[in-house]
Amino acid sequence: KNDALLAPVEQVRTVINPEKICDLYEVYVPSAAVFRGVDSVDNVDFFGKKKVLIEAVAGSGKSLLMRHLCMKERDREQYIPLFIEFRNLDSKSGLDEAILAHLDELGIEADPEIFAVLMKSNRLVLLLDGFDEIKSSERSRMARELESLARAYPDTTVVVSSRPNSGLGGSVYFHTFPILPLSEETKKEFIIKLTENKQDREMILDVIFCSDILPEVTATPLMLTLFVITFKARQFKPDTVAEFYSLIFPTMLYRHDRMKVGFKRDRESGLSDFIIQKLFETFCFLTQKIDVLRSDRYKLLGVIEEAVKFEGITSVVPESLLSDYLKITGLLVSDGFESYSFSHKSIQEFFSASFVSRLPEDSKKVYYESLIGNDEKFAKWRNTLFFLSTIDQTSYLRFYLLPTKKRLLGLTEGEVADVGYADMVAVIGQDTRVKATEEGEFLGIYWDDRWLLLISLNLVGLLRQILKLF
Incomplete structure (x- = not known):
C-alpha cells in the first residue's frame, strides 16, 4: 500500500x-x-x-x-x-x-x-x-x-x-x-454541493424541474454543473437546448469577473469576446480533426495560428490568445508541465459543432457528406453530430440524417429499395459474434458497435431482431 x-x-x-x-x-x-x-x-x-x-x-x-x-x-x-x-x-x-x-x-x-x-x-x-x-x-x-x-x-x-x-x-x-441518467434526488444533492446560498439553490431547482427541456438536458453531472454556472451568472432560463449551449462560452468567459464586483480580468489578446469565441470554435474543430484532445504548448500554438489564418483575423498573438483560454475561460486547462487539455472532451465537441453550424451551406454539405457511411469518421465526430442535430438542425437533416437513412434502406435515385450484402454488414457489424455451445445450442449474439445505432436505433433494432429470429 x-x-x-x-x-x-x-x-x-x-x-x-x-x-x-x-x-x-x-x-x-x-x-x-x-x-x-x-x-x-x-x-x-x-x-x-x-x-x-x-x-x-x-x-x-x-x-x-x-x-x-x-x-x-x-x-x-x-x-x-x-x-x-x-x-x-x-x-x-x-x-x-x-x-x-x-x-x-x-x-x-x-x-x-x-x-x-x-x-x-x-x-x-x-x-x-x-x-x-x-x-x-x-x-x-x-x-x-x-x-x-x-x-x-x-x-x-x-x-x-x-x-x-x-x-x-x-x-x-x-x-x-x-450508468443511468441523474435522478431528481441526485440532482438536488449535486446542486447542494455546487451552491452554498440556499435561495440560489431553491431557485435553480425550481427552474430545472418546471422546465420542459432542462430535466433532460441536465441528466449528466457535467451538463448540470454547466447549467448551475450559467444560471448563477445570468439568472436566465433558456427555452431551447440550443439557447442553453449558446450561453456556455460567454458565461465561462466572465465567470471569474462576476465573482468580484467591479473587476474585469484583462484579455491578454486584446480581442473582443466575439472574436475570442469565434477563434475558440475554429480551434476546437481543428484539434478534433487531427485527434488532439491533449497536447504540448507548441502544437496548440500551431493550431491557433491555423485558426487565425482560417478566420482571416490579423494582429493576433497566439501566445496571448492561448493564455486567455487558459486563465479566463477554464475550458482549456494546464495538464502538467507545458501540457494542456480541454476541461472535458464534450467541450471540444460542442464548440466544433458551433464552428460547423456557421459555415456556408456548400461547406456544411461537404462536411456532412464526408461522414455518411464512414465508420472511422463517424466515431470521431458522433458527439459533434449530436450537438449539430440541435444547433444546426436544418442542415443536419438535409445533408446528413436523410441521406444516411436512405443509404440504410438502400434507396436508389428512383426511391427503390436495393439492400445488398454491404448494407446488411452495416447493420450487423463485421465484429458481431454468435455464442453457442459445442453441441450447437444458440446462447446469444454479441452485436458490434455500429454508427447506425445512433442514427436510427429503432430500425437497426428491428432488423437485428429479425436476424436473431432467423
Missing part, C-alpha cells in the same frame, strides 16, 4: 473551478454513478464479473467513478489497483507495455514474465479509463488487445469505461453496465 504513489488519482480538476486541484471526494457524489437497482458502487466486486465495461454518455462521471474504485481497492488492500487513462497511452505502444510502465511507476519492477505471474495471481485490478478517447484509427487494435488480455487472464478483474458504441460493446468477454 503506497498512498503517495496513488495520490494523483485522488486529485482532480473540475469545470466549475479548473484552476484548482481538489480532492476527489470534495466533488464525487456516489449516487451520480448509479446502475440499475443500485444506489452506489464501492468496489469492483459489485459487478460480479471479471471483465466489465462501464458505459455512459459524455459528462456522466465515468472518470470520477473509476478513480473512486481505485481508491476503494487501495483501502481494501485485497488487490493492487492500476488506474490507467487511455488518452495518456502512446499510440505506438501496446496495452501490456503501458501496464508494465505503470507498475514501474508504483515501484514494482516487472518484466513480461513477472507481469504474467502477477496477472495470473488475481492480485491486480486494471481500471482502464476512457476507451472512447483513443484515436478512432487505433480503437480496433486496442479492442483486440483487451480481448487478448481477457482470454489470457480470465480471473483478473479488468474494468473499462467508455461512451456507448465506441467499439468494445460487441465483445463476448466484457459485460456492459450502463
